[in-house]
Amino acid sequence: MFALFVIAPIADGAWISLFRWDGVTSGTWVGLGNYRAAIHDAAVRTAFQHSLVLILFYAVLPVAVGLALTGLLVHSRVRGVAAVRTVIFLPQVLAAVVVGVAWRWLYDPEGPINQALAAVGLGSLRHSWLGDLSTALPAVGVIGSWITTGLCLVLFMAGAQRIPPARYEAARVDGAGPVREFFAVTLPGLRNELAVALSLTVIAALRAFDIIYVTTKGGPGDATTVPSLLIYTRAFVTGQVGSAAAIGAIMGLLILALVVIITRLVEDRP
Amino acid sequence: MTASGVERAVTYAVLALFSVLALAPIAVIVLTAMHPPGALLTGVELPHSVSLATFRSAWDAGGFGRLMASSVLVSASVVALTTALCIPAGYAFGTMRFPGATPIFYVMLAGMVVPFESLIVPLYYTFRDAGLTDTYWALILPQTGLSISFGTFWMRAFFRSVPVELADAARVDGASSWRVLWRVLVPIGRPAILTMVVLVFMWTWNEFLLALVMISDQSHRTAPLGLSTFQSRYGVDVPSVSAAAVLVAAPVVVVYLLTQRQFLRGMLAGSIRG
Numbered sequence: 001m002f003a004l005f006v007i008a009p010i011a012d013g014a015w016i017s018l019f020r021w022d023g024v025t026s027g028t029w030v031g032l033g034n035y036r037a038a039i040h041d042a043a044v045r046t047a048f049q050h051s052l053v054l055i056l057f058y059a060v061l062p063v064a065v066g067l068a069l070t071g072l073l074v075h076s077r078v079r080g081v082a083a084v085r086t087v088i089f090l091p092q093v094l095a096a097v098v099v100g101v102a103w104r105w106l107y108d109p110e111g112p113i114n115q116a117l118a119a120v121g122l123g124s125l126r127h128s129w130l131g132d133l134s135t136a137l138p139a140v141g142v143i144g145s146w147i148t149t150g151l152c153l154v155l156f157m158a159g160a161q162r163i164p165p166a167r168y169e170a171a172r173v174d175g176a177g178p179v180r181e182f183f184a185v186t187l188p189g190l191r192n193e194l195a196v197a198l199s200l201t202v203i204a205a206l207r208a209f210d211i212i213y214v215t216t217k218g219g220p221g222d223a224t225t226v227p228s229l230l231i232y233t234r235a236f237v238t239g240q241v242g243s244a245a246a247i248g249a250i251m252g253l254l255i256l257a258l259v260v261i262i263t264r265l266v267e268d269r270p
Numbered sequence: 271m272t273a274s275g276v277e278r279a280v281t282y283a284v285l286a287l288f289s290v291l292a293l294a295p296i297a298v299i300v301l302t303a304m305h306p307p308g309a310l311l312t313g314v315e316l317p318h319s320v321s322l323a324t325f326r327s328a329w330d331a332g333g334f335g336r337l338m339a340s341s342v343l344v345s346a347s348v349v350a351l352t353t354a355l356c357i358p359a360g361y362a363f364g365t366m367r368f369p370g371a372t373p374i375f376y377v378m379l380a381g382m383v384v385p386f387e388s389l390i391v392p393l394y395y396t397f398r399d400a401g402l403t404d405t406y407w408a409l410i411l412p413q414t415g416l417s418i419s420f421g422t423f424w425m426r427a428f429f430r431s432v433p434v435e436l437a438d439a440a441r442v443d444g445a446s447s448w449r450v451l452w453r454v455l456v457p458i459g460r461p462a463i464l465t466m467v468v469l470v471f472m473w474t475w476n477e478f479l480l481a482l483v484m485i486s487d488q489s490h491r492t493a494p495l496g497l498s499t500f501q502s503r504y505g506v507d508v509p510s511v512s513a514a515a516v517l518v519a520a521p522v523v524v525v526y527l528l529t530q531r532q533f534l535r536g537m538l539a540g541s542i543r544g
Binding site: 069072073075080081082084085086087088089090091093094095096097098101102103104105106108110112115146149150153154155158159199203206207209210213214227228231232235236241244245248249251252255256259 | 277280281284285288289291292293295296298299302311312314380383384385387388389390391392394395472475476478479482483493494495497498501508511512514515518519522523526527530531534538
């Protein structure tokens, strides 16, 4: 019996390593030159810079908003939180393709967002949000914020409820104001949630393939091109398979490194 | 109003604002889908009459019956395989010591964060050489592979949280490890298992890149891939595209709403334990 339980996980491990092996195979097949080329490739650099901007929208902004609201709301005990939780988490469960299709219409020149702007007298701002070089990337980023903010909020609010009230009382006895209380009690109490939220959202930002494929296909020009899109177009459209595999490996390592860094950073905080 | 009254009002206002922000885009799309097919819209307009005709026509035009059947088949297979493999694997990692446990576990953890985007190129060529592109296997096997790392991690966390005494008591009564697992631990682990099943179902249903790359043949397309194709073909027909989007999202939303209480609780507890 014990052998069965040992063999099953080893088989699982072999299953995973099969995929790892896949990566290695194409690595040996294309050689290291592709990596060197990728690092010096302006298009690849631009794509990773776009990823940085998306991290701001997908991860930094939602986590900041989530933390601020949790700090603000930490003492209120309100009814109906379960229902609210269900609603604000909803964007997270929708297929990214669905979300992309939906937002393409929202951002349309004739779409609801421009209509709303005109309605409040900001008609001069109306334009094609996804078609304009300067607004396309932030517009995609906002879709990301819409998806991940609910996740952050739900995670942090649940985490804050687990912080023992005694810690807040202790802080109050020490004369801490709301701000100090937040940094001394709430934030340290949310360490684990912070690590989970940051990891999930940063990974989402670096991937971001589905939404971009459906909304802009990387355009206009290369304004919203991200590494995952480069992987797809190079491997399956323009036939630069080696280069695509190299970008894929770089992206995988980058995600791995970021997750390790996030976990370390958050765990080290006292 | 008292201080706590003000605080409560602010809380409600903030929560209401975020609920509206989360729901508004969804509501707009559902409303748009109620317009007749091909209607030219400017922003949000109320339909003259509530009609589900667009859903029907989009369903037929996009061949969603077939797409949904493919998606159901793939999702069910991935969920069944993942569950069957991860419960024993998580049990082993969570309760037993065996040679190589730690390194194998770390390899699995890495599998949790590595995205399809990184694996898609080698995956495609492997499956092509094996003649498996344009089959359901090309969707089921890789997604099971990635789900297994998450599922094992998840079930390991659950088995670790179960008091050792419980299993020991059963073992004293003469139960084998296998019996302890299925008769004692799995029944009390139902919430954790349910959360895993729902998450894996959602990920599989929503997966797009893999289907886009592996499947070119009409009959094996999944629902999200079908939606993307549908959009590029009927892009100007906003009501029809919206209806198609609602159709593709519906199964996941229904599963989510039916299980949300247990699912969210399980997910929040699990993500912290991990």
